[in-house]
Amino acid sequence: MTQQMRDSRAPSAKDPSVKDVAAAAGVSLGTVSNVLNRPSTVSAATRQRVERAMSELGFVRNESARQLRAGRSRALAYVMLDGGNPFFHDVAAGIEPAAEAAGLSLFVCNSDGRADREARHLDLLVQQRVQGILLTPVDPDAPHLAEISRRGIPLVMVGRSNRAGDRCSVTVDDVSGGRIAAEHLVDRGHRRIAFVGGPDSIGQVRDRLRGAREIWAEYGRLAEDLIHLPTEALTVGEGRAAGERLAGLPSRRRPTAAFCANDLLALGLLQHAVSVGLRVPDDLAIIGYDDIDFAAAAAVPLTSVRQPRRELGRTAARLVLDEAADPGHRHEEAAFAPVLVARASTGTIRSHAG
Amino acid sequence: MTQQMRDSRAPSAKDPSVKDVAAAAGVSLGTVSNVLNRPSTVSAATRQRVERAMSELGFVRNESARQLRAGRSRALAYVMLDGGNPFFHDVAAGIEPAAEAAGLSLFVCNSDGRADREARHLDLLVQQRVQGILLTPVDPDAPHLAEISRRGIPLVMVGRSNRAGDRCSVTVDDVSGGRIAAEHLVDRGHRRIAFVGGPDSIGQVRDRLRGAREIWAEYGRLAEDLIHLPTEALTVGEGRAAGERLAGLPSRRRPTAAFCANDLLALGLLQHAVSVGLRVPDDLAIIGYDDIDFAAAAAVPLTSVRQPRRELGRTAARLVLDEAADPGHRHEEAAFAPVLVARASTGTIRSHAG
DNA sequence: ATCCCGCCATGAAACGTTTCATTATCAAGT
DNA sequence: ACTTGATAATGAAACGTTTCATGGCGGGAT
Numbered sequence: 070m071t072q073q074m075r076d077s078r079a080p081s082a083k084d085p086s087v088k089d090v091a092a093a094a095g096v097s098l099g100t101v102s103n104v105l106n107r108p109s110t111v112s113a114a115t116r117q118r119v120e121r122a123m124s125e126l127g128f129v130r131n132e133s134a135r136q137l138r139a140g141r142s143r144a145l146a147y148v149m150l151d152g153g154n155p156f157f158h159d160v161a162a163g164i165e166p167a168a169e170a171a172g173l174s175l176f177v178c179n180s181d182g183r184a185d186r187e188a189r190h191l192d193l194l195v196q197q198r199v200q201g202i203l204l205t206p207v208d209p210d211a212p213h214l215a216e217i218s219r220r221g222i223p224l225v226m227v228g229r230s231n232r233a234g235d236r237c238s239v240t241v242d243d244v245s246g247g248r249i250a251a252e253h254l255v256d257r258g259h260r261r262i263a264f265v266g267g268p269d270s271i272g273q274v275r276d277r278l279r280g281a282r283e284i285w286a287e288y289g290r291l292a293e294d295l296i297h298l299p300t301e302a303l304t305v306g307e308g309r310a311a312g313e314r315l316a317g318l319p320s321r322r323r324p325t326a327a328f329c330a331n332d333l334l335a336l337g338l339l340q341h342a343v344s345v346g347l348r349v350p351d352d353l354a355i356i357g358y359d360d361i362d363f364a365a366a367a368a369v370p371l372t373s374v375r376q377p378r379r380e381l382g383r384t385a386a387r388l389v390l391d392e393a394a395d396p397g398h399r400h401e402e403a404a405f406a407p408v409l410v411a412r413a414s415t416g417t418i419r420s421h422a423g
Numbered sequence: 424m425t426q427q428m429r430d431s432r433a434p435s436a437k438d439p440s441v442k443d444v445a446a447a448a449g450v451s452l453g454t455v456s457n458v459l460n461r462p463s464t465v466s467a468a469t470r471q472r473v474e475r476a477m478s479e480l481g482f483v484r485n486e487s488a489r490q491l492r493a494g495r496s497r498a499l500a501y502v503m504l505d506g507g508n509p510f511f512h513d514v515a516a517g518i519e520p521a522a523e524a525a526g527l528s529l530f531v532c533n534s535d536g537r538a539d540r541e542a543r544h545l546d547l548l549v550q551q552r553v554q555g556i557l558l559t560p561v562d563p564d565a566p567h568l569a570e571i572s573r574r575g576i577p578l579v580m581v582g583r584s585n586r587a588g589d590r591c592s593v594t595v596d597d598v599s600g601g602r603i604a605a606e607h608l609v610d611r612g613h614r615r616i617a618f619v620g621g622p623d624s625i626g627q628v629r630d631r632l633r634g635a636r637e638i639w640a641e642y643g644r645l646a647e648d649l650i651h652l653p654t655e656a657l658t659v660g661e662g663r664a665a666g667e668r669l670a671g672l673p674s675r676r677r678p679t680a681a682f683c684a685n686d687l688l689a690l691g692l693l694q695h696a697v698s699v700g701l702r703v704p705d706d707l708a709i710i711g712y713d714d715i716d717f718a719a720a721a722a723v724p725l726t727s728v729r730q731p732r733r734e735l736g737r738t739a740a741r742l743v744l745d746e747a748a749d750p751g752h753r754h755e756e757a758a759f760a761p762v763l764v765a766r767a768s769t770g771t772i773r774s775h776a777g
Numbered sequence: 778a779t780c781c782c783g784c785c786a787t788g789a790a791a792c793g794t795t796t797c798a799t800t801a802t803c804a805a806g807t
Numbered sequence: 808a809c810t811t812g813a814t815a816a817t818g819a820a821a822c823g824t825t826t827c828a829t830g831g832c833g834g835g836a837t
Contacts, residue, residue, distance in 0.1 A: 082575070083494070084552075084574075127573075127574070129549050129550055129574075130550050131491070131550070131552065132496075132547075132550040132551045132552065133487045133488075133490035133496065133551075133552065134487075134491050136487035137485070137487040137491050140437070142486075142487065152512060152516060153716070155509065158506060160511060162506060164532075174530075174547060176528075176530065177531050179516075179519075193486075193528060195483050195485055196484050196485070196486040197486045197487075198438075198485060198486065198487065207550050219481075220438075220481070221436070222481075240732075270684055270730075284735075293516075305716065336717070336720050337720060339722055340720055340721065340722055340724065343723065344724075344767075362507070362659065363659075363690070363717050365659075366659040366691060366694055367689050367694065367721070367722060368693055368697040368703075368721055368722030368723055369697065369722055370694065370698075381594040407594040415700075417544040
């Protein structure tokens, strides 16, 4: 027996508009608008009559019309680099309340590391006339970004600034982060370490490696004792694969610690280590980057270099809103310092005999 | 020295419209529109002239105006229940390509388990006149959902159907999932197990527990040997806390295995177990639910009950698009079967002496 | 020569909102 | 009685797009 829907609305009925409300309440269209936007200018009696009509008709403002009239949408957008990495969702979670406080919606898009997808998303966002765009870019110097700025749309880079520095950005110093991580390993007595990460096209990866190398040199270690294990992506699977290669090294070349370019790699590496019976940190110390929630939640809690993810989002939102509101806006580069969060995965101090 | 921006656009210049393009190309406004929407009806020469004008002026369609004219937006929305749980992002990742294939954008919102936030998001989405809404609801029978349907907006429930069943839904049978998990533990020889999960207000949690109890009874086990450890949320932290309580039980009452209502709880429990030196699975077997990527990536890879996350999203998108397009649409309840993914965290067969 | 048809291009109308200059009403002050 | 001012309500215009009925034009068939 088929369920008979007694639907209170014919499927094709169209939404009531301000005009319908005005008619129902016996007032002019402008008055309805006043009730919506400047209720204090409307007498109490009329206001109530209009409000009653609204709820009876089930009136809902049409956002498209508002936007058309206003000339721009009431939305912000964040285009993230990797939807599979919780780090970016946490950045987004930092943006959201700021957007909400400003009465704006937030579009969240994922470029998935692909320039074409990024471009497509940006295209759509420009069509939407969003008030501002936050972006963790595939390539911070790509020409289509300049195009956005030229249109006058506020654009804030998150996690990477462009070469020219002619726009706002919110960054965490990755070279410094690399130094912190490497120094932590040096402090723990490690004399041969690996850097796990790639591809090189990602600026963050390059910088983190650079920082590590700096420290390594400053402590007088040999360059060849910092082994770069390149990966094709920053994923758990690649981390596992790197573990295989690590295990394949002849034992005198095998590092006692690994610095991974992000936490996903570190988790993959950790998993591989555990699966082949290596003890972490005793046989292999591991340090990640980003300090996503799952780093702390790992079975061997992961030492990591924390980026203030929510703060990053919050600040970026502040900058983009400022640029959208203030014609005299000066571009600003907000830089945060990464901090080491030491946990069990690098726990013990190694003896010199190590 | 301050950088002097020689900007090619005055900051207050407004976007060129079809009208401007028409003027620049020396054609009528309707012709420009034809170039955009029905290029075959325009002669090659005119078309090129118009296209040239467009790119010279930097014309970009105004989506608000299109939407206003069309009467509805070109977007779908997904309101997820918990942005901190990768499961929902994976569902979203399943929706996206389907939306894209239909030429629609996807709004992703997060209710964070709070009815008020859910209501607010839905409100905004109705104002946007989205073509359809996918929702993992806080409460599938909440009255404001009926309101959406009454408006004629396609609404598909993801992961939970409402009582009346008068709309489309995409579900995975949670009772069956609970049975599968519990049976797996029974198979492994466990005679005393815990169910970790809560709050009870979440239907999925209730169902999974119910399934576990069914199996437990069918195998003739005592109800008191299935201990319910309630949690206040489905998070890693709560999983850790549950671990504390588990450890606090007198040893003759202590379970040898735990079935967690989701993977986040399981990861937290796993972490606690490892931190107090319990071996997993030997001292404590753990099984999670959802099979998020981090379950497989855990140091002790987590046995879990898999829900086809992307498939869930894809199917939900298909249903909502069908409802939006087809006036004769019949509501459909797509149900998927959960499947057990056995990994190391429940690895060994227990001896009867256990 | 006339008619018809296909091909292009046209421009007015409509979508639903907000704004703003205008008008109506009425009470208070002279 | 007349002005002033405040308070309410009005309705036309504008935002940028798409649609659609209309019309011009040239060529082929009658």
